[in-house]
Amino acid sequence: MDLVDLYCDQVYVINEQQVAYEGHPHQLWQQNALLERARLRLPDRLRHGQEVGETYDLVY
Amino acid sequence: MKEMTQLKPLIEVNQFSFDYEQLNEPLISEVSFTINKDETVLLMGSSGSGKSTISLCLNGLYPDAVEGVASGDIFFKGINIKDFEKGELNQNVGIVFQDPESQFCMITVENELAFTLENIETPREEIEPKIDQVLKTIGMVDYKYHNIHELSGGQKQKVALASVLLLDPELIILDEPTANLDPVSSIEFINLIKGLKQETQKSIFIIEHKADDWLDFTDRVLVLNKQGQLIANDTPRSLFTTNKPLVENEGLFIPKTYQKQTLKPQNEGTSKPVEANMVINNLSFNRKKTMILNNINMTLNKGEMVAIVGENGAGKSTLLQLMAGILKPKKGNITFLGEPMQKWKEQKLRQHMGFVFQNPEHQFITDTAYDEVSFGMTLNGYSEDVIKERTEQLLHNFQLSAHKWSNPFALSGGQKRRLSVATMLDETPDLLLFDEPTFGQDAQTTNELMSIVKDLQTKGTTIFL
Amino acid sequence: MISSINPTIKAGAILVPGVLLGLMFDIFTPLVYLIFIIVVTFAFTDISLKRWLLIFSPFVLFILSFSWTRMLYTSESFQGGSILFEFWYFQMTTEALMVSISLALRSLCFIALSLLFILTTDSTKLMLSLMQQLKLPPKITYGVLAGYRFLPTFRHELEILRQAHRIRGVGRAKGIKGRVQQFKRYSIPLLANAIRKAERVANAMESKGFTGDRNRTHYHEMKVRRRDWVFFGSMVGALFLTVFMSYYFGYLNIFGREIN
Incomplete structure (x- = not known):
């Protein structure tokens, strides 16, 4: 998923035999319901953004 | 006295070396470390560094099983593992292996779990309650009578874990258990381990090349270098901050948490001229009566990098095969460079399109790396000089010049991967299809591959992941 | 029944x-x-x-x-x-x-x-019965069972191999010499994988405490x-x-x- 996030210009999500999403990856990351349905995980870059409180304690 | 027992390590590895043949340049070289009770230790190392071999040495299978050579000692609770009876140590050290496909010998979940219990001579009356109990632990009660080969990768790994739990070992070794799983299944598996850890206080030894998801319950990280030496034995925090270069030099992933600046996406604001390379219209495909793809429409533009994502078994591979013309669609059509797919001549099509398979070995057809790369050019009927020059150039670009005359099967994982891409580049293809190219690859291989791909993209090739 | x-x-x-x-x-x-x-x-x-x-x-x-x-x-x-x-x-x-x-x-x-x-x-019951009634050693019966599981994977892999070679531009083999060549091309990767898998399964079985010893209990008697x-x-x-x-x-x- 990281590769998709960093490099791809276009991403298609296949779910239930059909194209469930097409477009730029960055807009995909906002569609939580879809991500969950298609069993996809956010790229590391964004996932850690969400868990800021917890992870930053570890680093600094 | 109490302190004494606490200090006594569960596993103590002392100056241990191992190799399949001889100890001049051993695969594992004079490694020493300990694993304490209730500790979670993570072992990192790039592919081919002998990580998996260590796990098999720890449970006493190696060196006997492969007639390898070893020196140094491994102690389990202070007793040398050589002094254990056959099969005895296995009950104390359980392993979950990497490949979900090849760690079972029975057909149904129930029988596989029973197999483990029979091995350790559990009385028959106790077997069923134990099976039910462990299925509850891994959350798979409903799958008791299912066939193992019909389960998903993630479920298979859970069954493998259940078998290990039935042995009730003091140490659980996890040998890249999530390497073949999709992202969500891996996180589920990791959370399962995390929960177990909190409940049972077993020692856990994890072998992984990507540490990210395991970090929040890892106590210590060991790093094995390519020469099989242990170069770090540290807490995650200190390792990934002060000793960061050490890890990077080995081509390993630095956990994202410890990367000061996250990688910037390189795909913002595309203003490339839009020219369609491949158009897919109303494509449907079914196998027997199961619909796999239903009414798919896609447009792939020149010079774009496009990904399809979806859970395992969603039909990604099938779609790739349809695009490559190896499968015929049941309905709808595919147009490639303005020509309908069925009008393409096989040989012409292969010149304009490349397909890199998940397992590089499947694509090798000759005996040397050189022949492998030049094969396509010979088929295309180029002159000898052109072939020689281009082949040398490609081998050089892919850092394979030194292995020119090696057998493709004898190369390392990363080299095989590079070679399999190189074979597709006899001409700059208009479309390059990849089937999960970075599956189970370490950071270095992944980065190398992506830079090659990036480079092709600027030349106008459409990349499809 | x-x-x-x-x-x-x-x-x-x-x-x-x-x-x-x-x-x-x-x-x-x-x-x-x-x-x-x-x-x-x-x-x-x-x-x-x-x-x-x-x-x-x-x-x-x-x-x-x-x-x-x-x-x-x-x-x-x-x-x-x-x-x-x-x-x-x-x-x-x-x-x-x-x-x-x-x-x-x-x-x-x-x-x-x-x-x-x-x-x-x-097949599982047959092997269990051969082991329990005819006293066949567990090494053989479980070996056969483990091998039996491989058959579908083997076929699947051959299919992928065919496709991969087609992509490389290797056409269907012509003549006897071509067929021998093709057989060689298919058999090496298939064998390499089969050996690797067999070794892994053997390791996994031993890791689960299997020793080939006859002293084992039987869940399905x-x-x-x-x-x-x-x-x-x-x-x-x-x-x-x-x-x-x-x-x-x-x-x-x-x-x-x-x-x-």
């Missing part, structure tokens, strides 16, 4: 009549027994007629053609009897006709018996119960009854000797 019969006893109940039938050279005995097997197949199993016919019918064709040639080339000892018809330089005698019809019927009996066994026996012997008895008994009947009617012919 026959699927619940102990596999080892079932194998015996199939093998004993199978071997004995091999000695019956008349038509009546195998014919009656064949009818008996078919009745048993559909009365005591849940094999569908369609599935059974699908497997059975190719064998019928094969056996028909086989016994036809057999009929024309019978050995001297069965050349007696009156000549039915002559064709070119072949002579067809009544006895030759009888012998080949009998042969065909016997072969059909073997196939029906084998199907009765194969279609009602679970394969018992031999009374009904297993009843099944055995009726399969063998039915044959003896048939033999007796054909003796009574004067058809019986054991190993070429008419007995009456």
Whole structure:
């Protein structure tokens, strides 16, 4: 998923035999319901953004 | 006295070396470390560094099983593992292996779990309650009578874990258990381990090349270098901050948490001229009566990098095969460079399109790396000089010049991967299809591959992941 | 139901009549027994007629053609009897006709018996039973079971291999030399993977405490119960009854000797 996030210009999500999403990856990351349905995980870059409180304690 | 027992390590590895043949340049070289009770230790190392071999040495299978050579000692609770009876140590050290496909010998979940219990001579009356109990632990009660080969990768790994739990070992070794799983299944598996850890206080030894998801319950990280030496034995925090270069030099992933600046996406604001390379219209495909793809429409533009994502078994591979013309669609059509797919001549099509398979070995057809790369050019009927020059150039670009005359099967994982891409580049293809190219690859291989791909993209090739 | 019969006893109940039938050279005995097997197949199993016919019918064709040639080339000892018809330089005698019809019927009996066994026996149970009743070493039985799991993966891999080679531009092999080349190209990666997988499974099995030792408990105890012997008895008994009947009617012919 990281590769998709960093490099791809276009991403298609296949779910239930059909194209469930097409477009730029960055807009995909906002569609939580879809991500969950298609069993996809956010790229590391964004996932850690969400868990800021917890992870930053570890680093600094 | 109490302190004494606490200090006594569960596993103590002392100056241990191992190799399949001889100890001049051993695969594992004079490694020493300990694993304490209730500790979670993570072992990192790039592919081919002998990580998996260590796990098999720890449970006493190696060196006997492969007639390898070893020196140094491994102690389990202070007793040398050589002094254990056959099969005895296995009950104390359980392993979950990497490949979900090849760690079972029975057909149904129930029988596989029973197999483990029979091995350790559990009385028959106790077997069923134990099976039910462990299925509850891994959350798979409903799958008791299912066939193992019909389960998903993630479920298979859970069954493998259940078998290990039935042995009730003091140490659980996890040998890249999530390497073949999709992202969500891996996180589920990791959370399962995390929960177990909190409940049972077993020692856990994890072998992984990507540490990210395991970090929040890892106590210590060991790093094995390519020469099989242990170069770090540290807490995650200190390792990934002060000793960061050490890890990077080995081509390993630095956990994202410890990367000061996250990688910037390189795909913002595309203003490339839009020219369609491949158009897919109303494509449907079914196998027997199961619909796999239903009414798919896609447009792939020149010079774009496009990904399809979806859970395992969603039909990604099938779609790739349809695009490559190896499968015929049941309905709808595919147009490639303005020509309908069925009008393409096989040989012409292969010149304009490349397909890199998940397992590089499947694509090798000759005996040397050189022949492998030049094969396509010979088929295309180029002159000898052109072939020689281009082949040398490609081998050089892919850092394979030194292995020119090696057998493709004898190369390392990363080299095989590079070679399999190189074979597709006899001409700059208009479309390059990849089937999960970075599956189970370490950071270095992944980065190398992506830079090659990036480079092709600027030349106008459409990349499809 | 026959699927619940102990596999080892079932194998015996199939093998004993199978071997004995091999000695019956008349038509009546195998014919009656064949009818008996078919009745048993559909009365005591849940094999569908369609599935059974699908497997059975190719064998019928094969056996028909086989016994036809057999009929024309019978050995001297069965050349007696009156000549039915002559064709070119072949002579067809009544006895030759009888012998080949009998042969065909016997072969059909073997196939029906084998199907009765194969279609009602679970491979896991068979291995467990061989281990528990016949005391086969666990190393062999579990080895076979582990290998059995590989078959579908093997086929899947061959399929991928074909596609991958096609992508590389290797066309379908032409001529013998091409085929040998192709075989070599396929077999190396397949073998490499098979060996690797086998080694992994072996490691996994040993890691689960498997030592190949006979001292192990059994979750599914394969018992031999009374009904297993009843099944055995009726399969063998039915044959003896048939033999007796054909003796009574004067058809019986054991190993070429008419007995009456």
